[in-house]
Amino acid sequence: MRALSNSIGSAALDSRRRTIGIEPSPHPRTALKVVLVNPPSPPEYRVSRGLMGGFGMAVNPELLYPPLELAHVAGVLEQDGFDVAIHDSDAVGLDAAGALAAICAEEPDLVCMDSSSTSLDRDLELARSIRSNLGIPVAILGSQVTYTPGEIFENDNVDLVVRGEPEATVHEVACHVRDKKALIGIAGTSWRGADGEVTHGPERDKISDLDALPLPSRHLLDNQRYQFPGIEEPVTTVKSSRGCPLDCSFCGYTLAQGLRFRFRSPEHVVKELVDLHRNYGLRQVVFRDPIFTTRKDRVRDICDGILREGLDLEWQCETAIKTLDRETLEKMAAAGCKHISLGVESGNAEIQKKHCGNKLNDHAQAEKVFDDCRELGIETRAFCMIGFPEETSAMVDETLDLVERLDPDQVQFCAVTAYPGTPLHKILYGEERLEYANMTGFQALEGNEHMSASEIESKIREAYRRFYLRPRRIVRELRHPVRMAGKVARYLNLFARRA
Secondary structure: OOHHHHOOOHHHHHHHHHHOOOOOOOOOOOOOEEEEEEOOOOOOOEEEOOOHHHOOEEEOOOOEOOOHHHHHHHHHHHHOOOEEEEEEHHHHOOOHHHHHHHHHHOOOOEEEEOOOOOOHHHHHHHHHHHHHHHOOOEEEEOHHHHHOHHHHHOOOOOOEEEOOOOHHHHHHHHHHHHOOOOOOOOOOEEEEOOOOOEEEOOOOOOOOOHHHOOOOOHHHOOHHHOEEOOEOOOEEEEOOEEOOOOOOOOOOHHHHHOOOOEEOOHHHHHHHHHHHHHHOOOOEEEEOOOOOOOOHHHHHHHHHHHHHHOOOOEEEEEEOHHHOOHHHHHHHHHOOEEEEEEEEEOOOHHHHHHHOOOOOOOHHHHHHHHHHHHHHOOEEEEEEEEOOOOOOHHHHHHHHHHHHHHOOOEEEEEEOOOOOOOHHHHHHOOOOOOOHHHOOOOOOOOOOOOOOHHHHHHHHHHHHHHHHOOHHHHHHHOOOHHHHHHHHHHHHOOOOOOO
């Protein structure tokens, strides 16, 4: 049982469970074994399933985040007495056959797998193998399966699709297995009946009180294996809030987490930071909030907590430029912030308004934010996208001009990808089924009225060359040869395609 559970009485614990949608079970607890699985990436590239709002993305092979979503699910299950293991195939270097053997060796009663768009076929193949070999229920979660649940049952791949926020739903699934109840009718799931028809249970409300969640079960992870390019120490992740009010047309985070900004209290966040630092010896933290500085006062309180506790942390986050100011950046730098990834997306005003939540409508303010970060010793990365429906080559050049003026330490250019369920997908495809294996984040699924798919990909390559091959920039990159080598390797592998 987690330390958090031990610190409060059973009545208080039952009350906290109810706030996250978990009703106390009248049955005695049993040591039902649940294995949570982060499947292996395809051999062509590494997939980080937590990115793009849970749709996943092909990433630098040197990037390996812990499966934080599964660790949060594990915390809820362990709090209620379940025996839980997390199998992370990429962390232990296993292919599908090795993963199957490792999962079977755990002798689970229930398996719940994560998934991503670009690895979905392989994820489902592994799920099918687990069902065939063990004869136990297998569930699958993730944004891709949430928004295409009917397709997932086509080859008897899984018993259940867990839609949306998974903690309370997976807990209820585990209770059904433990209590030998049929896996039908559970809110937040989809299943296929005996007649072959797929049925979707009612939506489950999102968790309103995130402080009621236990801390993620990091003791189930080999925390020394997780890494970030350019950082020599192990890395971990923290999710201090959920939801994003900006509603960009392409964004998976609003699908997975909603438009309402829900946040953990600064005290609860600092409690997790104390836990990961003092109990697990971790110093490098990546906050995985969609917009970390949505509430600047809350961020400053978290920083104060880090300083008050004397935590020797170095951390980074993602956020929107318009949610930053000098005072907040100074506080963040003092508390150990070393890197901020900033959503630039497009330098064109029309595209900003229509597709990007108008998060960057003041270029002068954006330049000041990047200048302030440089002055305070905070590295920056600019996220940019190419291939919006109305975008011309000249509009792309506006983005490239802006990025050169901002001059971040790193830049990432992605192909605009319309993930299922997003407003952009509805605009472009309606109910059309796409080739999910190509949703790497860098391959253009198709062109627009002004540029073909190959022209969009060519423009992405041009963007990288134009940004990094400026003479002044080359001198700057040569100061960090190892990092530069990683960037070159990433560039050469950007458009790797699935076999």
